[in-house]
Amino acid sequence: MTTRTIPAVFREQVAKLHSRPMIYSRRDRHWRPLTWLQINERVDAAAAGLLDLGIASGERVAIIGQSSVEWVIADLAILSIGAATVAISETASMEDIDWILSDSGVKAVFIGEADILERVAGEMGRFPETHHLFAFHTAVKILDGLDTEHLSLLKLENLGRTSTHLSSIPGRIDGIKPSDLMTLIYTSGTTGQPKGVMISHENMTSNCEACLRAISISHEDVLLSFLPLSHSFERMAGYYMPCFFGGATIYYSCGMDRLLEDLEEVRPTLMTGVPRLYEKVYRRAQTVRRQFTPAKRLAMGAALSVGARLSRKHQAGRQAGKTLNWQYAWLRDKIFRDLHDRLGGRLRILVSGGAALAPEIAEFFFSSGVLILEGYGLTETSPVVSVNRPESYRFGSVGQALDNVRVRIAHDGEIMVKAPSVMQGYWKQPSITRAVLSDDGWLATGDIGRVDRDGFVWITDRKKDLFKDSGGRYVAPQRVESLLRLEPMIEQACLIGDNRPYCIALIVPAMTELEAWAKKKKLFFRDPESLLREPKIRRIIDESVNRVNQRLAKHETVRDFELIAEAFSTQESLLTPSLKIRRDRVVARYADRIDRVYLAKKKP
Template sequence: MALEVPYTSIPDMLLRRVAATPDGRAFGSPSADDTAIDWLTWAQVGERTKAIAAGLVSLGIGIEDRVSIVSNTRIEWVLADLGVNLAGAATTTVYPTTEPEDAAYIVADSGSKVVIAEDPKQALKLAGTDNAVTHVVLFDGLPDAAAQPPQLTLAELEERGRARLAETPELIEEIAGRLGPDNLATLIYTSGTTGRPKGVQLTHACWCWEGVAQGGLGLFEPSDMQYLWLPLAHAFGKCLTCGVIHVGAPTYVDGRVDKLVELLPMVRPTLMCAAPRIFEKVYNRTVTTATAGGGLKAKIFGWAVRTGKEKVAREQAGRPVSGALKARYAIAERLVFSQLQQRLGGNLRLLVSGSAPLSRDIAEFFAAANLPIMEGYGLTETSAAIFVNRLGRLKIGSVGEALGDLECRIDHDGEVLVKGTPVMRGYHNLPQETAEAFTEDGFLRTGDIGELDDDGYLTITDRKKDLVKTSGGKYIAPSAIEGMFKAVCPYTSQVVVVGQARNFVTMLVSLDEDAIAAWAAGGPHAGRTYAEIVASPEAEKLVAGYVEELNGKLNRWETVKKFAILPRDLTIEHGEITPSMKIKRRSVEANFSDQIDKMYEGSLAKIPSNHPAATLKTD
C-alpha cells in the first residue's frame, strides 16, 4: 500500500508546520551557562529560516544551486539547512572534521556557490582552492574584510533577507510553489570506507517520505522531547529533523558529545537516537563501575542483570512473565536499573540506534534495564532510515520492519536490495557508479548481507565487502565477532577482526581511556598514560581473559588466536573511522600493519602460554 505523502517539498512541510502550531516549541539550544534551554517556537523558526532563505536569494542562490554547510551540530545548522531549502537550493553537507583537501574537493565537486561555515577556522579550509564559491557565511567569529570570496555573518545574512522580504513579502511562498518532489534537496558525500567520497543526491520527495514514514510508528509523538546531538552532516540527523517537522515534536539541538551525559538530567528527553558507540560507552561505564569493587554491590548488579535478561528473554519468545519474575524485576529495577535510568535523564521512553551494528548483548542489557533500543537500518543512499523496530514489537538482533511502502528483497548472494521513494536520485557527476549501484529492475544494491524473516523483520549479518575468507576457505563475519567482544569486554573502545586470506583470526583492540584508567587506579599503573597502561602485562592478561570468554561463544574456525592492544584509539583524523563511526578496515590494517604482521609472526600480543585461552582447540 502506497504511503500517502501530503507534501511537495521540505518548504511545503515546514510552512505547514509553522501554520499548524506556531506557538509550539520547535528547536532548543543551550543557554550560555548550560543551565537552561533557549527555545524557538515554530513561528520563530519560520521567521528566521525565511530570512536566511531570502538572504541567500539576495546572494544569487536559485533553484537547486548548492550551498555547503561545514559546522558541528548546533541550532544554527538546522536553521541554515532549512533556509537553504526554503531558497529552493540544495544543502551540501561537510563534516567539521573533514580535512581541508577533502572539504575543498566536496565544495568544488558539488559546485557550491555559498559556503556556510561555523567559524573562520572552518572557512580557512577553502582558502586558495579553485571553486565556484561567491560568499562565505559565518555562524561565529568576525568576517575578514579582506577575504575573497567575501565573508558575512549569519546575522548579516538574515538582515539582508529581511530587507528583501520587505520588498517581496511572498518571495519564499513563491519559491516553494515552484519546487517539486523531484528537485534536489541535499547532497551528502559519503565518507566511505575506500576511495574518494561520492555525492549522494537526495530529493525533496526522499525527505518528505522520511518525515511521514516516521509518524504513526509510536517512535515520534508530538509530546516527545528529543535530544539531537548526531552530526547533522549525516543523513541520520537530517532524517530526524524531517520527522520532528512532520510530527511537531520539540527537539533540543546540541552536538557537544562531551556534554551529553552532563546535560541529560536537564533536558530530560523522552527520545534519543544515537550510534552504537554511545550505548557502548554507557554500558562500559555502568558495568565497570558496578563491578569494580566486587563484594555485595557487584553481586546485586549481576543478579539484577540476570533477572532483567530473563524477563526480556521471555518477552522476546512471546512467553508470559510470571508474577514471581515480575516481583523480582521490580526489586532489580529499584535497586539497580533506576540509577541508570536517572543518569540518562529519568524520562526516556525509548532509544534508537542506527549508523552501525549494535551488539545483541548490549541491546539485551538496555532492554533489561527498561531502556529498550529500537535498532534501525539505512544508508546515506536511502535518506537514512528504511527499517526500524517498533515499541512493543521489538525483535532484538534485527533492525526491525520496513518503513512506509519500501520494497525489499534478498538477492541470490544474500545482499539486501531496496526500492522506493527514499532511494537516492544517483551519485553526483558519476553516471557509471550510479548505474552500478542499481539492479536492472531498479533496486538499490545496499552492499549489506541480510535475512528477512516471515514477519518482515530484517537482520543484517555483515557488509558484503567485509566478509573475511580465511586461507582455509572459511567465511567469517567480522562485525558479528566485534559486536560480541564489545559486549563481553566492558573496557573496549574499538575492535577490528583480521583474517582475510590468513590461516587464523586475529584482533586489534583499543580500550576505552576512561574505563582502563579507572581499572588501573590504585594499582601499580595508577596515573600512567593510556599507552603505558595498555602496554603492561596486566592489561594484556585482562584482555586475554575476555578473548577466552569470546572464543567460548564462537565456532572453532572463528576463534581469535592472537590479539594486539593498540597504543591509541582509532580516529577520524587518522582515516580509521568515518564520522558516522564506521570502521575503515583497509585504513586500520594499513596504519597498524606492523602489529598485524607481528601477530602472524607469533612474536607480539599472543595470549599468554599459561592462559586457558591458549589451549582452545581450533581447526
C-alpha cells in the first residue's frame, strides 16, 4: 500500500531535479521553460493565496481550461493545501458545467476560457458555495468588467507571496493522508447527470507507481501533451506518472490544429493519444500511398508486410532472424523516413487509450518504426487497469493487468477489477456506488471482454453499447465503427440497429479528402452538404462500406447509411472528452434522419 500523496511526490522531484526544465509552454511563438524550482515557487504562492482567501483543507476547487502550465500550477496549489481538484473539460456543455459546480459545492473556480468565465461570473447566485473565480491568462481580459473579488492566477500568487501562510505549505503537505480525497472527475455519462468519481491520493499514486513499473520513463524523456488534463487518462498518463514519478519534461501543445508542427519542433520521446489521432495519421498515409508510383506502392506494401511479420514474431515471444530484422530496418528507413521525421524522429513509445485501437493501425505504426502500446482503464480505476508493455504486447488486446490489479470475468462476460486504484465511490451517490462496487472491493466495469491464457485482456465492447437487432442477435458496434474509420474516406461512424431489423450507419466522411477528390474530378459543389448529395460521392462511400461488410457477420453488416457533413464533436456533446461517441445523444440528434433511412428501405 502506498503512503505517498501527489504533492509529496512532486516535492521529491523538485529536490532531485530543481534546476531542470519541468514544463515548456508556447508563448509568442516560442517554447518557454519553467524549472522544477520555478513551478514549486509559484505553486506555494498560489496555495498560500488560496488559504488567505479562506479555502481550507477538505474543500473542493474546480479547474476549467485547456491543458497548460497554469492548469498544473492551479492543480498543485489546490492539492498542496489538502483540498481536492474538480476537473472540468472546457468543452463541456454549460448545462454540465452548471451541474458539476453545484453538485460538487466548489469554493472557487480557476477558468481559462473567457466565455465560460463571463457566464459563470454572471450567474454566481446559482452557486452559493462558490465565492472566488480565478482567471488564467487566456481569460484575464474579462476580469476588468467583473467584481474585484475575482483575481487572475498571477494576482493570486502575488497575494500568497506576502501571506503568513506561505511558510506553512510544506507542513500542510506532510499532513495530507493517502486516503484523503484528491480529485472529483465527473464521468461524461450518456444518460442522466454526470457522476463525480471520488479518487484519493492513494488511488492515483498506486496507479502511477504500477504504470511506471510497466513502462519505464526517466528524466531523459520528453512528452508532448495535447489531450485534456480534465480527463483521467491524460492526467495520470500524461502528467502525474511521467512527470512526478518518472521525472520527464512536458511540453503543452497548442492543440490538434498545431500538433504536427509541435511534434517536429519538440521531438518528443513519448506521447499519449487516442485512436482518433492515430486513425487520422493512418488515413492520411493511405491517401498519400494512392498517389505513389506503382513501384513506390509496391515498396510500401513490402515494408508493411515485413513489419507485420516482425511484429507477429515479437507478439508470439519469438526471436526474429537477422535477415528479417535487416529487412525491417532498411525498409523502415527508406519508406517511412518522412513520416518518422514528421513525428519528431525520436518517438520510442506512443500510448493509446480512451477507446479501441484497430490492430491494423498498430501494425502500420510498428512498420514505420513506432510502437503503440494500447491500454485499458476507466475513470473509476484512476484510470489504468491493463496495458501492453514494450517487451510484451499483442495488437488488438489492451495488454496484461498491472501488477497490483486483479481482473476476472463475470458469468455474463463483464470485466471485474479489484485494485488499490479503484475509486472511493461516486460523490453523494451511495446507491449507485453499491450497484457497481461490491463490499469486498470488486468493481463492475461495464465492459465485456475476456482474458487469454497469457493474461492479455481483450475488450469486446461496452456492455451498455451492445445491442440486439429485432431478430435477437447481439451486435458490438465499436468494432464495426472502428473498421469503417479505417477507410480513407470515412472520418467518423456511428452504428445504428438496436431493436431494428438490420444495421445502418451514420457516417461523417473525411471531408478534406473528399473535397480534394471532387476538385480533381471537376465536380462542382457549393458547400459540404451539396457535395454529399452527389451520386458519385455516395458511390465512393458505398464502396468503403462494402469492403468493411466483407469482414463482418451477416447480421453485423451495414445495409445502408446516412452521410453527415458536420463532424461529431465535444462542443456539441456528441463525443466525450476522450472522443468516444455518446451514442444516445447521437441517436437523439439524428433520430429523424435515421427513421427516414429505415422507411426508405421498406419502400418497394
